[in-house]
Amino acid sequence: MTADGPAFLADFATLSGFGATERGGVHREAASDADTEQWAWFGRWLAARGFTVVHDRIGNQFGLLERTPGAPYVLVGSHLDSQPFGGRWDGAYGVLAAAHAAHRLAGERHPLNLAVVNWFNEEGSRFTPSMFGSAVFTGALDLGAALDTRDPAGIRVGDRLAATGRTGTGAPALAGIAAYAEIHIEQGRVLEDTGSTIGLVEATWAARKYDLRVIGEQSHTGSTVMADRRDALLGAARLVVLARELSDELSTADAPLHTSVSRMKVEPNSPVTVAREATLNLDLRSPDEPLLARADALLHERVAGIERSARVEIVIAGSHGWGVQPFPAAGVELAGEVADGLGLSHRRIPTVAGHDSVNLNGHVPTVMLFVPSVAGISHNEREHTTDADACAGLDVLTGVLRRLAAGEISGR
Missing domain, CATH: 3.40.630.10 (Zn peptidases)
Structure with a gap:
């Protein structure tokens, strides 16, 4: 010293x-x-x-x-x-x-x-x-x-x-x-x-970061028929799982892919209300740009599937990144x-x-x-x-x- x-x-x-x-x-x-x-x-x-x-x-x-x-x-x-x-x-x-x-x-x-x-x-x-x-x-x-x-x-x-x-x-x-x-x-x-x-x-x-809005429909947690629900929190949860699945699927020892979902806000955030909207941040990072591009393409492709299965709309509210x-x-x-x-x-x-x-x-x-x-x-x-x-x-x-x-x- x-x-x-x-x-x-x-x-x-x-x-x-x-x-x-x-x-x-x-x-x-x-x-x-x-x-x-x-x-x-x-x-x-x-x-x-x-x-x-x-x-x-x-x-x-x-x-x-x-x-x-x-x-x-x-x-x-x-x-x-x-x-x-x-x-x-x-x-x-x-x-x-x-x-x-x-x-x-x-x-x-x-x-x-x-x-x-x-x-x-x-x-x-x-x-x-x-x-x-x-x-x-x-x-x-x-x-x-x-x-x-x-x-x-x-x-x-x-x-x-x-x-x-x-x-x-x-x-x-x-x-x-x-x-x-x-x-x-x-x-x-x-x-x-x-x-x-x-x-x-x-x-x-390299990194790609997204601000996502998951839009559903507010309803009663008890009385709403399951088939009628458009649960924004369910869509958000599937995005969390998707982010981890992309890393598990695509990462290699030479080209890792780090993914995460962070800050989430749920509306109306009531204990007896199905969420009408969830906002969250999702990011992808890798030292391999072609791998990152593949992960990004799969993300967009599979988001469409989440929209259909959860009966929600997912909107990219903002994005930024670097190579x-x-x-x-x-x-x-x-x-x-x-x-x-x-x-x-x-x-x-x-x-x-x-x-x-x-x-x-x-x-x-x-x-x-x-x-x-x-x-x-x-x-x-x-x-x-x-x-x-x-x-x-x-x-x-x-x-x-x-x-x-x-x-x-x-x-x-």
């Missing part, structure tokens, strides 16, 4: 207190009170160390270190929002590591400037889709549509940001970014299983060289989960790093990364950031 490792861990303990849960996690959804409190704390932390703190119109928070006037920025960061009753490390580790790494370099002179970012609403649990703030930043999501997005309680993004003072001007634009770096917990157990300290992310899995996307080989090699220089074990690894780096990659040279997750647990209050691995990751990120600031793989 480097000399300032204890300071990093102490700051992380403070950060983990915002929205802390009884079982050791955090409950800090985007623009919640707990998220707003940690956002304010992080802004003060940055300002106290000489960063200029600014925000853009979608609530992304930046800490700028301009040492070369007019030069582009190397951007580094992640997100501070969490899943409901999620883990302390997901996203937050990457933001604080970015801030400490940039602060370590504050006294050095480089051709490129440094900027730390806390992306707004990466998790997408309150406002959908996920990777929200970075999607607006890169043009993948329209700003107006993003500001008009509402949470399940009807609260509008733009209104909540205005109420908490989280928008502004003066933030860097995509055109002013020379490179991007992000470090994150793996959220899997490949690094732990292989005894590797650092993951060099070389590509992202297999390699990260720049030069960045992977650079990060490997930094890890070698520190004597840290490492391996190349894909990312199954989406991250803000997925949105930045393709626009600017992007380096993505992982540190191990104990037992692969994530989006769970038991999520954990050891102090030693967290500090090792910070050291690698610092070395990567130093070389990016020197312009070694700059896109500008």
Whole structure:
């Protein structure tokens, strides 16, 4: 552990207190009170160390270190929002590591400037889709549509940001970014299983995500004849089973398919009423695009069968996704060289989960790093990364950031 490792861990303990849960996690959804409190704390932390703190119109928070006037920025960061009753490390580790790494370099002179970012609403649990703030930043999501997005309680993004003072001007634009770096917990157990300290992310899995509405007809749970029922919850249940069946049927050792159905809402959700409507999220992920396309085709084909058998209508209310996307080989090699220089074990690894780096990659040279997750647990209050691995990751990120600031793989 480097000399300032204890300071990093102490700051992380403070950060983990915002929205802390009884079982050791955090409950800090985007623009919640707990998220707003940690956002304010992080802004003060940055300002106290000489960063200029600014925000853009979608609530992304930046800490700028301009040492070369007019030069582009190397951007580094992640997100501070969490899943409901999620883990302390997901996203937050990457933001604080970015801030400490940039602060370590504050006294050095480089051709490129440094900027730390806390992306707004990466998790997408309150406002959908996920990777929200970075999607607006890169043009993948329209700003107006993003500001008009509402949470399940009807609260509008733009209104909540205005109420908490989280928008502004003066933030860097995509055109002013020379490179991007992000470090994150793996959220899997490949690094732990292989005894590797650092993951060099070389590509992202492809994904297709759907917002589905299952439309039936409300009726009495007791008196309605079974043959007359149009039960939206039955249709939704069959979609849950279908998602798992696709994975079981199509996955191979070389080309796995991960599928899931998540957040579900049932109307009218009464104990004596057959559901008239169910809404849910379904996603498919694979490192093999042809396999993903086959799974997607089978999904659509079999949805029609569910509509007939359950006597419901299934509507795709929204969808988004991405293909297999390699990260720049030069960045992977650079990060490997930094890890070698520190004597840290490492391996190349894909990312199954989406991250803000997925949105930045393709626009600017992007380096993505992982540190191990104990037992692969994530989006769970038991999520954990050891102090030693967290500090090792910070050291690698610092070395990567130093070389990016020197312009070694700059896109500008």
